[in-house]
Amino acid sequence: MGECVVEELKELIHTAKELYRTGLVRGTSGNVSVRDPESPGRMWITPSAIPYDEITVEDLVQVDLESGTPVRGSRKPSSETPMHRAIYRLRSDVRAVVHTHSTYATMFACAGEEIPAVHYLIAEIGDRVPVADYAVYGSEELARNAVEALRRAGANGALLKNHGVIAVGESLSKAYVRAEIIETVAQLAFGAKMIGRWELLTPEQLEETRKNFGSYFAAREDR
Numbered sequence: 001m002g003e004c005v006v007e008e009l010k011e012l013i014h015t016a017k018e019l020y021r022t023g024l025v026r027g028t029s030g031n032v033s034v035r036d037p038e039s040p041g042r043m044w045i046t047p048s049a050i051p052y053d054e055i056t057v058e059d060l061v062q063v064d065l066e067s068g069t070p071v072r073g074s075r076k077p078s079s080e081t082p083m084h085r086a087i088y089r090l091r092s093d094v095r096a097v098v099h100t101h102s103t104y105a106t107m108f109a110c111a112g113e114e115i116p117a118v119h120y121l122i123a124e125i126g127d128r129v130p131v132a133d134y135a136v137y138g139s140e141e142l143a144r145n146a147v148e149a150l151r152r153a154g155a156n157g158a159l160l161k162n163h164g165v166i167a168v169g170e171s172l173s174k175a176y177v178r179a180e181i182i183e184t185v186a187q188l189a190f191g192a193k194m195i196g197r198w199e200l201l202t203p204e205q206l207e208e209t210r211k212n213f214g215s216y217f218a219a220r221e222d223r
């Protein structure tokens with residue numbers, strides 16, 4: 001295994017532990033994966049049912065994107081492996097996928113409501129956070145529904161109806177930041193609704209924001 005793969009797997013573990021530390025995932029819910037930098041037809045994913053504070057690089061499982069077969073690692077891959085595989089197969093630009101049940105975003109998913117453009121940070125995801133149709137967790141149908149929601153909205157994240165959140169990125173840190181943004185904007189949208197109303201940004205205002213984001217997120221990547 002090359003040095004760049006080893007580094008990426010360490011980053012995957014760091015991302016998983018950060019999700020747990022910041023409360024975006026609880027218990028053993030949620031999962032994280034990264035495309036293998038040396039074998040783009042394979043991904044590495046967190047295992048099923050191992051607590052986040054115990055997880056190490058040795059627990060990660062390499063899975064073939066086409067067949068779904070585990071190639072390396074002795075653990076059982078995450079139950080949401082089909083959804084991660086489907087996203088990498090659809091989007092060649094995606095190199096990392098984060099799945100959470102973060103509370104406020106999942107409240108919108110339970111209501112079957114998209115998260116609207118109440119705050120400029122949503123521009124990092126799209127013009128809104130769409131809702132994928134419900135299907136039982138871990139199923140190929142959920143994988144298809146998630147991919148379809150991302151495609152339809154041209155978005156970097158989506159809600160899974162009555163379930164949770166999916167966020168994608170060209171790096172682990174980007175996918176992590178997007179999962180965090182989805183939760184933040186969900187909290188703000190919820191609060192604005194409680195105050196009584198929300199004022200939405202226009203697609204033009206979001207596009208203007210997106211132009212400024214290049215330098216902002218480039219700076220974050222350097223941290």
Ligand SMILES: [Zn+2]
Nearest residue numbers: 030137163164
């Ligand atoms: Zn889930």
